[in-house]
Amino acid sequence: MSRTQTARLMDGLALARRIVEETAGKAVEIARRVGVTPCLATVLVGEDPASVTYVRMKRARCAKAGIESRLVSLPATTTTAELVETLQSLSQDAGVHGILLQHPVGPHIDERAAFEAIAPEKDVDGVTISSFGAMSFGLPGFASCTPGGIMRLLDEYDVNLAGQHAVVVGRSAILGKPVGMLLLARDATVTYCHSRTTDLAATVREADIVVAAVGRPRLIRGADIKPGAVVIDAGYNPGNVGDVDFDTARTRARLITPVPGGVGPMTIAVLLAQTVDATSIQLGPAGH
Amino acid sequence: MSRTQTARLMDGLALARRIVEETAGKAVEIARRVGVTPCLATVLVGEDPASVTYVRMKRARCAKAGIESRLVSLPATTTTAELVETLQSLSQDAGVHGILLQHPVGPHIDERAAFEAIAPEKDVDGVTISSFGAMSFGLPGFASCTPGGIMRLLDEYDVNLAGQHAVVVGRSAILGKPVGMLLLARDATVTYCHSRTTDLAATVREADIVVAAVGRPRLIRGADIKPGAVVIDAGYNPGNVGDVDFDTARTRARLITPVPGGVGPMTIAVLLAQTVDATSIQLGPAGH
Numbered sequence: 001m002s003r004t005q006t007a008r009l010m011d012g013l014a015l016a017r018r019i020v021e022e023t024a025g026k027a028v029e030i031a032r033r034v035g036v037t038p039c040l041a042t043v044l045v046g047e048d049p050a051s052v053t054y055v056r057m058k059r060a061r062c063a064k065a066g067i068e069s070r071l072v073s074l075p076a077t078t079t080t081a082e083l084v085e086t087l088q089s090l091s092q093d094a095g096v097h098g099i100l101l102q103h104p105v106g107p108h109i110d111e112r113a114a115f116e117a118i119a120p121e122k123d124v125d126g127v128t129i130s131s132f133g134a135m136s137f138g139l140p141g142f143a144s145c146t147p148g149g150i151m152r153l154l155d156e157y158d159v160n161l162a163g164q165h166a167v168v169v170g171r172s173a174i175l176g177k178p179v180g181m182l183l184l185a186r187d188a189t190v191t192y193c194h195s196r197t198t199d200l201a202a203t204v205r206e207a208d209i210v211v212a213a214v215g216r217p218r219l220i221r222g223a224d225i226k227p228g229a230v231v232i233d234a235g236y237n238p239g240n241v242g243d244v245d246f247d248t249a250r251t252r253a254r255l256i257t258p259v260p261g262g263v264g265p266m267t268i269a270v271l272l273a274q275t276v277d278a279t280s281i282q283l284g285p286a287g288h
Numbered sequence: 289m290s291r292t293q294t295a296r297l298m299d300g301l302a303l304a305r306r307i308v309e310e311t312a313g314k315a316v317e318i319a320r321r322v323g324v325t326p327c328l329a330t331v332l333v334g335e336d337p338a339s340v341t342y343v344r345m346k347r348a349r350c351a352k353a354g355i356e357s358r359l360v361s362l363p364a365t366t367t368t369a370e371l372v373e374t375l376q377s378l379s380q381d382a383g384v385h386g387i388l389l390q391h392p393v394g395p396h397i398d399e400r401a402a403f404e405a406i407a408p409e410k411d412v413d414g415v416t417i418s419s420f421g422a423m424s425f426g427l428p429g430f431a432s433c434t435p436g437g438i439m440r441l442l443d444e445y446d447v448n449l450a451g452q453h454a455v456v457v458g459r460s461a462i463l464g465k466p467v468g469m470l471l472l473a474r475d476a477t478v479t480y481c482h483s484r485t486t487d488l489a490a491t492v493r494e495a496d497i498v499v500a501a502v503g504r505p506r507l508i509r510g511a512d513i514k515p516g517a518v519v520i521d522a523g524y525n526p527g528n529v530g531d532v533d534f535d536t537a538r539t540r541a542r543l544i545t546p547v548p549g550g551v552g553p554m555t556i557a558v559l560l561a562q563t564v565d566a567t568s569i570q571l572g573p574a575g576h
Binding site: 112129130132133134136137139162163164165171173177180181184187189190191192193194196197198203 | 400417418420421422424425427450451452453459461465468469472475477478479480481482484485486491
């Protein structure tokens with residue numbers, strides 16, 4: 001393949017819009033048949049400006065998808081015990097179908113303990129160990145939203161995964177680790193790289209599929225992308241810069257996600273879709 | 289390195305014996321201080337000869353380690369619901385500190401449902417999703433026994449893991465997947481290979497550490513071992529044959545586990561050690 005090739009862009013905006021429309025249709029259908037509006041409770045601790053912006057975006061998108069959005073704002077001084085109690089109480093509230101804890105929470109909070117207070121059937125953000133197990137073992141359950149969105153993008157563009165070498169750069173609990181498990185479940189050969197990997201470039205050069213999920217601007221050099229590879233950039237750094245050097249990578253890749261407009265919009269779309277799915281499941285046969 | 293080199297053997301028998309002795313010491317100490325003997329309940333469904341043999345071996349080893357062994361034998365016709373009930377009841381029994389469900393259980397039983405009926409604090413075999421999450425996220429909890437045994441062997445022989453490329457061949461829920469997560473937690477770059485991997489030999493040739501965990505005799509050719517690599521063979525096939533072609537591999541590797549006498553004995557040793565640890569934890573401050 002020549003260097004003058006330009007990769008096809010994986011349009012997350014368009015796919016996300018379609019998913020939100022389908023989700024809205026399902027929400028309307030549930031409301032019509034059972035008289036219940038799907039409800040997502042969002043818990044925000046403190047007033048970190050980025051978190052406040054994300055929460056506002058998610059709530060606006062809920063409105064578009066016909067999902068009721070309940071905001072629980074807690075002060076920055078909230079303790080782990082108080083947050084756990086709030087999440088347990090939402091887990092037991094029959095009027096709430098999905099729960100999102102906006103994270104990261106402050107460093108004084110045990111984030112894992114908070115996540116685990118979310119009932120698995122309401123864990124539409126896919127952050128609990130139960131959801132990670134479901135993703136890892138192919139059991140019923142919700143995906144972490146960004147990994148789930150990445151898988152939908154790969155499917156939308158008919159990317160063959162079986163036997164392909166997927167290199168995941170990053171190993172966070174809600175992005176790198178679960179996306180690797182989802183790729184493995186689809187029969188990819190999966191390599192996890194991270195900050196301690198000795199020769200990242202050499203590993204990336206062998207990847208049929210690269211998933212960059214580390215949050216370091218342009219860490220992946222375009223020159224290291226194997227010609228014809230599929231590049232998923234889940235990084236989102238200041239100045240709309242991804243983890244991949246986009247301009248060079250697109251001259252070598254076959255498919256690539258832009259930043260913004262690639263993985264980003266998919267995250268919220270999956271959150272909404274899973275909220276409506278959770279509602280259906282919780283309502284039982286009547287909800288389907 | 290020349291081909292006439294012979295790898296140092298990783299002696300799982302000797303290390304396992306030492307762990308069992310240490311475990312016995314701890315069990316005696318608990319009995320002396322609190323008057324409680326650590327108790328492992330083993331649940332056996334049916335009379336599969338291999339399972340019966342394993343259970344007998346484990347019970348004999350319990351006796352050596354000062355652990356009381358309670359055997360619950362269920363007929364082959366046991367249903368999932370009945371097995372779940374048995375495991376839940378053992379989970380609530382204060383006289384039982386660890387629970388082992390001998391597996392595989394029959395094909396008519398939902399093995400995952402059975403595993404999940406084991407309380408995480410008694411899951412000394414490390415089979416629950418909760419234990420997998422602990423291994424994956426570096427949280428307190430029990431390791432799957434074979435992966436836990438592999439990590440102890442690697443540490444015993446001072447194998448550096450950080451930044452090393454570990455190739456795990458196999459992706460089962462209790463061996464391949466968790467050992468990869470444990471290696472990742474120790475900063476190895478981890479690749480999961482399996483039956484759908486396109487070019488297994490090429491991937492193995494790049495491995496600093498190979499973990500073979502797939503149960504196919506001599507699947508890994510010795511010629512594909514990188515000179516100086518560390519080879520962990522968790523395969524155990526008829527005729528005492530591992531997943532690695534031992535005779536050739538040992539001329540190239542730096543360290544290698546024999547079959548038998550490598551990984552095998554470690555599995556039971558970790559089971560016993562974790563049973564006594566579980567007892568300490570359940571007894572609270574008095575148990576330490």
